[in-house]
Amino acid sequence: MSLALVLGGGGFIGGHLARRLKQEGFWVRVVDIKGNHEFWEHPEICDDYVCGDLRDPVLVGQVFTPPSHSPDTPFTEVYQLAADMGGAGYIFTGENDANVMHNSALINLNAVHEAAKNRVGRIFYSSSACMYPEHNQLDPDNPNCEESSAYPANPDSEYGWEKLFSERLFLAFSRNYGLDVRIGRFHNIFGPMGTWAGGKEKAPAAMCRKVAESDDSIEVWGDGLQTRSFLYIDECVEAVLRFMRQDGFPGPVNIGSEEMVSINQLAQMAIDISGKDIAIANLGGAEFEQKYGFPCPMGVRGRNSSNQLFREKMGWEPSLPLREGVARTYEWIAQEVESQAKAAT
Ligand code: NAD
Numbered sequence: 001m002s003l004a005l006v007l008g009g010g011g012f013i014g015g016h017l018a019r020r021l022k023q024e025g026f027w028v029r030v031v032d033i034k035g036n037h038e039f040w041e042h043p044e045i046c047d048d049y050v051c052g053d054l055r056d057p058v059l060v061g062q063v064f065t066p067p068s069h070s071p072d073t074p075f076t077e078v079y080q081l082a083a084d085m086g087g088a089g090y091i092f093t094g095e096n097d098a099n100v101m102h103n104s105a106l107i108n109l110n111a112v113h114e115a116a117k118n119r120v121g122r123i124f125y126s127s128s129a130c131m132y133p134e135h136n137q138l139d140p141d142n143p144n145c146e147e148s149s150a151y152p153a154n155p156d157s158e159y160g161w162e163k164l165f166s167e168r169l170f171l172a173f174s175r176n177y178g179l180d181v182r183i184g185r186f187h188n189i190f191g192p193m194g195t196w197a198g199g200k201e202k203a204p205a206a207m208c209r210k211v212a213e214s215d216d217s218i219e220v221w222g223d224g225l226q227t228r229s230f231l232y233i234d235e236c237v238e239a240v241l242r243f244m245r246q247d248g249f250p251g252p253v254n255i256g257s258e259e260m261v262s263i264n265q266l267a268q269m270a271i272d273i274s275g276k277d278i279a280i281a282n283l284g285g286a287e288f289e290q291k292y293g294f295p296c297p298m299g300v301r302g303r304n305s306s307n308q309l310f311r312e313k314m315g316w317e318p319s320l321p322l323r324e325g326v327a328r329t330y331e332w333i334a335q336e337v338e339s340q341a342k343a344a345t
Helices: 012-023 057-063 097-117 158-177 203-213 233-244 263-274 285-292 308-314 322-344
Strands: 003-007 027-032 048-051 077-080 122-128 181-186 217-221 227-229 253-255 260-262 279-283
Touching (some): 012 077, 057 097, 077 097, 077 233, 097 122, 097 158, 122 158, 158 181, 181 233, 203 263, 203 322, 217 263, 227 263, 233 253, 233 308, 253 308, 260 263, 263 279, 263 322
Parallel strands (some): 003 027, 003 077, 077 122, 122 181, 181 253
């Protein structure tokens, strides 16, 4: 039986990925600082759920050790998804910069070291579109996120700088220690079974929640004209596995969708899907700061995945229309909102 290790498997993408690996017949170990996956029972996603802090090198040494039933077989596939991260309200205010950099860098330093030491089959590292230079993403209609545009580097957040550092860390271990790495740059992954409230949720989940909770208007941060693309979780998992299981191309490569929309268009999509008559209230500038006590955290003006390299190397690319993904996500979040409201009464 092949062994898989999913670091950060208690989170959104890691949970979906671990579940798919288990369905494929892998023996799966998940490691996460959270005691439980927020939405799945452990047996649905893994054979062994380790609650532990990946900043701790001793713990990381333990979780890379193969299970007792297969002590001489190193992990065939390792996925490094653990990071200190969240949506715009977490990453772009500046409040969490030190923790984001320190915590994620420690996790990656420990993971890459143990992966090389234990001679794992292959390791996937989850980088982010946030590592692309700000100066190529100022025009909302024409952002450039081709892989080759990464340097000279100029990410607009410390989160992006840490991702760039860790990409280089994984590549250096590949060069110097023969570690077989795959580096994917995720572009806004969304879907059911992910954080939808509390401040760490991302735009699609936040829009769906606001629409599900409202009957008159929803607040959208900024002027709503900033653009992004969003990739549905099932296609993200498929893309990661196809990339991970091909030989010879380590990346970095974008894992995203090329269907770019403005944030107001995304909000309108969620409203249309709900069938409700809801207005969009954009809030930015001084008004925003007065309400929340910090400047409106919007990120770059435009961002879209460029899938040319992925297409070329993998002969496949994600194709689910955004509206379909938002409809599936809205349905799930609306149910969550309803059951939470019922539980509160
Ligand atoms: P997530 O926050 O749901 O998952 C990350 C998991 O890491 C969480 O469950 C968290 O508890 C865990 N973690 C954090 N610190 C830890 C620690 N010290 N020890 C053990 N576990 C720890 O995020 P996600 O959306 O599933 O993202 C997964 C990865 O993909 C992250 O590295 C993220 O930076 C990257 N990424 C995600 C997106 C996206 O749109 N979701 C976009 C770009 C990059």
